[in-house]
Amino acid sequence: NAGVTQTPKFQVLKTGQSMTLQCAQDMNHEYMSWYRQDPGMGLRLIHYSVGAGITDQGEVPNGYNVSRSTTEDFPLRLLSAAPSQTSVYFCASRGLSYEQYFGPGTRLTVT
């Protein structure tokens, strides 16, 4: 089991560019989520999905889109990158006891 995988590990964008952060899990978990973590801060929920075809907004959804066409994949799209979106992005999937399994993260810098 690879668990939760994320690509890329690092990314630098210019303001206004768009990109997709990839996330995949091989644990057959229905629930997946995206968080951002700013330096020295906790985790803030961006979007989540309770299953294929179902997504919902978290605490800080503005500027991000998600889709969930399969159980395994949950990509996060940045529509028009802004410096305020410089952060570390973590994807997670949730097990049967509500415990979360995190991917290794994508470190994004927007200049």
Next chain:
Amino acid sequence: GQQVMQIPQYQHVQEGEDFTTYCNSSTTLSNIQWYKQRPGGHPVFLIQLVKSGEVKKQKRLTFQFGEAKKNSSLHITATQTTDVGTYFCAVIPMDSNYQLIWGAGTKLIIKP
């Protein structure tokens, strides 16, 4: 909305000293989870507490859930350099939609 207070924000200890972080909620919780994040790493699930007054141990780590199910603590005995990182609590309130609410974390720093 629902908030979780985690204290302290930082704790500096000498290697071998003990470390404790506290997680407090204003409302009754269904359960509480603890995670560890090493510097540059991702959060890793440590444990989940569900029952009132529950105490669980993992080697030098002791986790407690308060009798009122509103607070919890994580205690590390005789810290080692491998314990360095940030410890987060994450809670699920009673009668909620099972979304985790995260504490801000306590950073454990070992003094040189």
